[in-house]
């Protein structure tokens with residue numbers, strides 16, 4: 001049986017983790033938004049193009065709802081925040 005002090009500490013600990021998770025959702029403004037940080041780092045993803053190379057003209061891009069909307073990438077599972085104007089080292093010209 002936990003005493004009151006232990007319960008209070010546990011509560012504060014849990015509240016802290018719950019609060020820490022809030023800014024992620026608030027920053028993107030979209031609870032469904034997700035990024036694949038591991039693959040982004042591995043492939044050196046950036047939000048801007050490299051000369052004329054960008055996600056919109058890459059073989060691996062999965063377009064979003066419109067030409068300017070964020071979409072996905074076949075090489076970054078679960079990532080819904082790939083910018084059409086983005087770029088990474090796995091870029092390959094779309095046929």
Ligand code: SF4
Nearest residue numbers: 055058060061073088
């Ligand atoms: S492979 Fe790289 S450049 Fe191509 S769509 Fe994916 S993130 Fe963009």
